[in-house]
Every structure is written in C-alpha cells, then in structure tokens.
Amino acid sequence: MQQQRLLAVARGDQPADLVLRNLRLVDILNNEIYPSAIAVCDGRIAAIGEDCCGVEEHDLQGGFVCPGLIDAHVHIESSMLHPAEFARVAAAHGVTTVIANPHEIANVLGVEGIRYMLRAGEGGPVDILLTVPSSVPATDLATTGAALQARELLQLRNHPQVVGLGEVMDFPGVVSAKERLLDEISLFGAKVVDGHCPGLMGRNLQAYAAAGISSDHECCSVAEAQARLRSGMKIFLREGSAAHNLRDLLPVLNQYNERWLSLCTDDKNPADLLEKGSIDHLLRLALEAGVPPVMALRMATLNPAEHYRLWDRGLLVPGRRADLLVVDNLSSFQPQLVYQAGRIVARQGQSATTAENRRSLAATFDDTVRIDWSQVDFRIPARGSRIRAIGVTPDQLITACRIMPAPIDKGEALADPGHDLLKMAVIERHHASGRVGLGFVVGLGLQQGAMASTVAHDHHNLLVVGADDDSMMTAARAVAEAGGGQAVALAGEVLALLPLPIAGLMSTGSVEQVASAHLELATAARRLGCSLQDPFMAVSFLGLEVIPELKLTDRGLVNVNSMEFVPLFVEE
C-alpha cells in the first residue's frame, strides 16, 4: 500500500525512491531558507532533512528549491498549442500546475472538448486542472459548435480534475440575480467559483461577491483591486500577452492581504511564452518591483493552491506532491531544474519530456471546420447607400459603430481599402449550415488581400476580412482546408498559413513552429498594410458579440448595447 510505504520512508525505515541533496530549501510558509535534503516516494515528499537516504540521489549543487509554480488562470487555447506542447513549455518555466479554463474549445466541441483537454494533458509535465466554462454559448446571437447544459455542468463538476466554475463573465447577469446564473453558481457551491468583472464597482460589485464569486483577474487599477479585497474577493495579478496588469496592481500588496493574491497569465501567445516565459516571468517582474522573494513565491504557489483547495501542493512538506523547481538565485529566478511529481520535467529552461501523444490526440478533432461552400458568397446586394461599419479601436476589444457611405457598383456594396473600409464575413463552420454573416470593418489598415481565422471569440466561426472577395475566398478556403487556422492571402495566393487542426484552435506543431508561423502571419498582414500590433488578435475579437459596440456573427450584425441584430444598411 502506497501510504504505508510513504510513512516508512518518512520514518526512515525504508530508503526513498529519490533524495534531492545539497540544496537550500525555500520554506515559503515560515520565511526560512536552510540547507536540507528532500526524500521523495511515489511522487510525493516523504521527509525533509539531511538524514534522508534514497535509491537514487540528485546533487542540486546548493540550488534554491521552491515549490512548483501554479498558474491560477490560463486559457491554453490562446497559446494555439496542443495541451501537451503547452505543458512542455510551461514546465520549462517552472510551472507544474495550471488552472485552465477551456472556454474556447467548449464553444466548438462542448463537453467533449473539455474532456479532450483533460485527456490531452494526462501524464504530461504539468498537472492540468480545469474550471468549467460558464456561459457557453455567451448568447444566442451567434452559432457555436456546442452548448453546455446544466446536466453537463453537473457531470463535469464531479470530475476530480475540475476545481470549480470558471470566470463567470456575465457579471451584469449575476448582479441582477439572473436565475440561470445563480443556479450555475449554486451547482458549484462546494467548489470554487471564479469571477471576471472588469470595471465593476460599488454596490454592484458587492452583489457580485455576495453571489459567491470568489476571485477576479480583470482588475486594472489599485482602486479596483482594493474594492474587490474589501468585498472579500481574491485578486489574480495578471500579466498576459495583451493584458499587462501586474506592475499596476503590485502597490495593493501588503503582508496582510498577500494570502488573497495569486498570479496568472490568462492569455499568452506562443512567441511570448517562448521569449518571456510563464509565471516565472511574473515572478521576475514582482522581484524587480521589490516584492520580497518569499512573498512573491507565495502568490505563485501556496495562495493559488489554497484558493483552489489543492491541499496536496503549494508547500514543500511531507505528504505533498514533489512538484518543485531549482534556481541559482532568488532574483533572476531562472528555473534550472523542474521536478513534477518527483520526476525531472525540465532542465536549463528546456523541456525534458516529449509531447508524444500530441499527434495521436490531435487526430480526434481535426474535422471541426464544416462548411457548405455552395452557399458561401461574399457579395453584398446594396440595400441603401450608407452602412454600419465596425470601427476598430487600436489595442482595445471595444469597437465603435461607424455610419459611413459604401461604394456601390452594379447593385453591390463593395470594400473600399483606399478609405480603410474592408469587407468582413463570418462563415458558420460548425454545422455546415451555409450561413454567412456579412458586413464591413474600418480601422484595420489592410490595403489589399485578406485575413481569415477560425479563432474568432467566442463562437469560433470562420471569420474573414479583406479588400476583395477573391482574396477573402483564398484565405477562407486555405484555413478550411487546413482543418482550421489562420491565413493571409492576396488574390489567388496564400501568403502565410498557420494550420490549427485541433478544433480549429490549436496546432499539432511545436512551440517554435507555431511562434514562427504566428510571426509570419503578422508580417504578411502588415505587408498588406495592416497597421495593428497584433493583427490576428484584433481580428479574432471582431465577432465577439458580448463586447460593445458593434460586432458581426454568422447570424448578422449585432448592436451589443441593446443585444439586438441591426441591419447593415442604414435606413434613409
């Protein structure tokens, strides 16, 4: 029996499987650092102390040993990597546990997608735990591949790798006590319910907290963070590829509220993961900002473990998982060696495991782009002279509704790249319904060609923008033929393509391949005139019908403020 062997090793009556020796233990609970050794048995810590002996011994050459890092909230899909590949990259950066919210794949594949994420990470170097996505689909104004019903939420809730209900984004719904949401929250009453409430303040914030929402990772200001802490909500300090909140929020941290703070990445693109890292990057930022190392580490280990009630990790003490990392110093914080459940998973910042199950698992969901091309036609018959165009705001997800004239030729409304007016289409890709939503977008800067993507929040239909219908069709077809992905095309030629065959969201390639393709796409889009920093990031949010003001789905143009469809053409 495992437990009996663990205790025998703890007592010193049997040798450990592995002893880590010649190390400085960073005891984050007591703020002590002392020379010691760690005995490991069946992937767990059996004992701490230099009198341990083991079948195998590793000399850690005086390195500092810290608990493995925990990412309190991440969307793996944002990395566009297969979960097994994502795990390899995260592990190389000292992350041994992530709390992932599989919100994107759930919109494509429902409960099957969620189960896939669990399976795909199995046996990998990172323990992938999930929160169950709330609000799938977000609205009924777009077509998704699947929906999560109460029955399915219930099933998922009881899964051992599910730690709670993921960020409840419909915060106005919660505040106004919408019954379906309160039911969802009460379903997860015995687990954790995470929040997502940018900008929410005052009495409405208190209502959100009173509903049982226990955290927020969307704070941008100290005032927002303080208001949440005063309401008893925990704060995740976020530093992702698009959202940079850590430094702004650090002034809120003190010795008292520290236990209520954790670190998270939320969304990281592959280049960013490769270049800057994961939670280790956040730790470095915190250390640079003057946070004491042990306090910074607690926000990346014990605090998220306690928040998610993971009593088996977060501290280096007997009985807990042997998830740990070794660094040369506590300032530059470069993980030299990472152990997960007692085995080495990374060395010198490089993964020491292979993502062997990457391809085989990928095969399961490579047919999610289903389009009836016979019905796809980007022509827009003119029903007036002025249109409602989606106005892109640089570096923001919010768009404006811009009323402007469209050039009309032979009864058709056309793109007008000279005036930065592009055509946009959202092709329903889950059920081959043939449905296509058509509209216009202004502010992308594309002078010619087209961009297409099956990463299109939250419904992830095939979204295309372009200066002409031919380029749009080339880009869209290239993406569809790849089983999903992102492409840039000009006339009949595909200039850049990143295949994302896993649910149309994730690649089967390595992080290096995906990062390089991601870069090529951006370069190609910029060469065609696109003026934005991250062109595909901007494009992927043009269809998200819950962020104001005007968005396009496969079902049509949505006025988000009123949550209604509006006609493309303005009535004269």
Next chain:
Amino acid sequence: MQQQRLLAVARGDQPADLVLRNLRLVDILNNEIYPSAIAVCDGRIAAIGEDCCGVEEHDLQGGFVCPGLIDAHVHIESSMLHPAEFARVAAAHGVTTVIANPHEIANVLGVEGIRYMLRAGEGGPVDILLTVPSSVPATDLATTGAALQARELLQLRNHPQVVGLGEVMDFPGVVSAKERLLDEISLFGAKVVDGHCPGLMGRNLQAYAAAGISSDHECCSVAEAQARLRSGMKIFLREGSAAHNLRDLLPVLNQYNERWLSLCTDDKNPADLLEKGSIDHLLRLALEAGVPPVMALRMATLNPAEHYRLWDRGLLVPGRRADLLVVDNLSSFQPQLVYQAGRIVARQGQSATTAENRRSLAATFDDTVRIDWSQVDFRIPARGSRIRAIGVTPDQLITACRIMPAPIDKGEALADPGHDLLKMAVIERHHASGRVGLGFVVGLGLQQGAMASTVAHDHHNLLVVGADDDSMMTAARAVAEAGGGQAVALAGEVLALLPLPIAGLMSTGSVEQVASAHLELATAARRLGCSLQDPFMAVSFLGLEVIPELKLTDRGLVNVNSMEFVPLFVEE
C-alpha cells in the same frame, strides 16, 4: 428565493433586514479600520457601506466591529454544561462558532451521543460544528458505553455540521502506519483531519504529517511548534483550564506563518469560562503580549475558518454570515454586543438568549448510569503484602507505578490514609455488568471520606477513591442516583454533589450553578485533606489507560507502557 433577495439588498434595490450603523469596521484581511455600516439580510452580510438602509437599524456608537470568534478546538463536555448553556456562555464572550470534538459523550453513547450534541446546539447562539472523534474506544482494556465503527464514521462524515476527523490521538499508531488508522484518515480525505501529538518530533513527526494530519494543538514549546510548521502542520495555540500554552508559543508567530495559527481552548471548566472567558481571553493575552490586534484577530477568525474550510465566515464581507462582535477598544477586548447570523446573542458580556431546550433535551440521556449494585464490593482480598499503587504527579496526567506495602487486616488489603494510600474503584456503569476494577492510589492527600465521579476519561465509568469503603459507597451511590455526576462523601453523608445527568458528563443547570457546585466539590475534597489544585480533574484521569504509567479501569490495573493488565499484588 433567498439569494435573489440578498443580491437585491446588496445592490441597494431593497432595504436590508437590519443595518448596523455608526461603527468602525475592523477589516482583518486588509488591516484597515474605517467607519462604515453593515447591511444584513437573512442572517448574512449583504453589503458594507454607509449608504445601506434597513427596516431595522442599530446604532453601534462608534464601536469596533470584528468577525465573530471561532474556537478551533474544544470539548464542550469539559465545561460540564449542556451544549445550549455552553453556547450561551461562549456567545457572551464573542464566540459565534466552535469546532467541538464530542469525544467524551461518544465513549458513553456512541453515534447517538454525537447526534445529541448536534441537536442540543441547534438554533442556539453559537454554531456548533463537530469533528468526529477518532479512537472510540481508545483501547479494549476498558469498557465504554459505545464504539464508533467505520460505518458510523462514514455516516457522520457526510453530516453538514461535521468538518472533519477529530484529533487523531493514537499518534504512535499513525506513525507506524496502523491500517485501521490510515483507513480512518483516508475516509476523511476530503475533509480536515486534526492531530494530537504531544512531544512527537523528528522523522516520526514527518510521518505523522505525511499521513495527512493537518494540525496539532498539543505543542508546549517553540521548538515543537516550529517543527510542526516546517512539516506543514497548522498549530492551534491553546489556553485551557489546565493547559496554558499560548504565551509560551507566541514567539513562534510571524507575519508569514500567521495564517497557519489558530486559537483554541480545548478544555475549560465552568468557573474558568465564567471568570476568564473563552477565545476572548486568549485574544486579551495575545494583545498583552504585544501581538498586533488584527493579527491576533485573524488567529481567532479567518485562520480557523480557512482551516475548517468554512468559506461562509471569518471575514466581514458580502455573502458571509453576519457573525460579529462589537468592542469599545482593541486592547481590553471586552465584547459589548455579539451578533450571530444577524441577531443579538449577547450584551455587555451577558447572554441575550435563553437555553430553553436545555431541560427537554437533557431528559433523553439521563439514564446512562446503569450499575448492578449487588455485585459492587470494594473489599480487596489480600493476595500478597505489596501492591502496585497509582502514583499521582501534581499538575500532570502522567502517573507512576509505586510498589508499596498495603496494610492487611483479616485477609483484606486496606486503605492507609495516614500514608496517603487510598483505595480506588472503577465501577462499570454502561451495561450494568457488575464489573468493578479495584486498586490503590497514592498522592491525592485525602485523609478521610471519598470522591466519586462519572467523568472518568475516556470510558467514563464510575470512578471512586476513598479512605474507607463506607464513604466510597456513599459517594458512588449519590452520583449514581443523580444519573451521574461528582460527589464528595464522608461515612454516610454526602458533603457535596454536582449532578451531571446528561450522559453522566453534563449538567442541566446554569453555568453559575455548575461553577458554584464545582467549587463546593473542590472545597469539600480539600477539607477532607486533598492537596491538589483541582481534585476532580486529577481524579478524572486516574482511569485513562492511554497515558502512562499505571491506570485502573473496570477491567483491572493497566501498565500503559506495555498495554497489558498487571496484577494488583506484586508476586513475592
């Protein structure tokens, strides 16, 4: 629906049931104290802020409002009070939640006794939550009223008021990986498992921690406390009537490990509860010792709440229970007003509730003293000239085995009060088996008369010590006729009697009555010559066969070191 009303009040769309106004909120999470108001709805906090309005409003006259206190570990039976009366006293001292381990009543009544404790506190001013006693009975060397089997533990585990497995006292058994204990612990894997491991250190302590034991309240020294913290175990700083550990342990506290520390009383007699108080007394001691008020408060509120996973209390924030207390200042810390679930339960240190269910509930278990008197005979036929006497050590539970001559008269071994040698009997009182264990005790100082008690750890048989058989019989009969209790007698006269008809452990009287009777008993025993500070406390442990060295049960004399019966007479 309750939740919808709570949110409506939180938003400010409906008036609260009650608003507490003109107060200084002690925000222990953020270490802030600020003027505010608290809106209460259905016993929970709906919102914080001066803009709250309510159907009823209380002016708190600028008082400091803190979360209600939590006693992390207490045996209610030690107060000898009915749970409802205990709750009234605790509430008057600002305690709104206790984690009680009904270990004593479980040895008398088993699962029925545990359910009684849950019922008896229902609707009272303190939320009584339980840990399930481990090791009932402690051994098979004594007869108890009941035993707890795995099946019953399982039933109890799922009770909503049960928070975990109580102090696992058989720490040598855990360390050596005794299967029954590991099974018990694993049964409670998803809840909390509390520890009890006085003196345990080194690798054996690590094995105990590795087994999943998460706390210890038996530390006496900083070194012990540090060893537990380094092993990841939490520490309860204890200050009871007999054990005074708080001041000795406070040096271990720092801003980092504070979250791992809680306060507990463990055992408090009624006089002590009345005079010194409960957790409020511990807070005062901590404040006197220089602990910052917010840090002291956290150990009495948030920390035990987090330890026992009571996410609905411990902080004054929206959604949590309106358990709170009002003090004039944060140094003398005298609770002026106590609210539990939004209703006033104490004013100016006096209970504001009646223990109306005290008597009716008591009737249920007033027949637990069942003795076949026809078989009770205190005469000891001489089987040698030297006996093994239990040697009392003042202020300690440990006894010595003293080999000494006994006066023999007409073939009987007799007490010899002139040499401080008393006779002792343990009368089986659960099943009327007629079984009586007989022996001798030295060191109590009694010159004449006898003392009897049905409080006799852990089996709680009727334990009698005395200078002569007549006095012993008078005391024993008096106790039995009262349905249990404690008595002092001289020849045919009962000098003092405290009836404890509830399972032979608890009174139906008020705390004042019990405290005064408790004092009268001690006075009477001292008048008869007893030299000990708390005579009945000492006597009640003379039968506890798990604390070395020599103890007497109804089955005979036990050598605790070898866990074997030994003969009373030493072989010549």
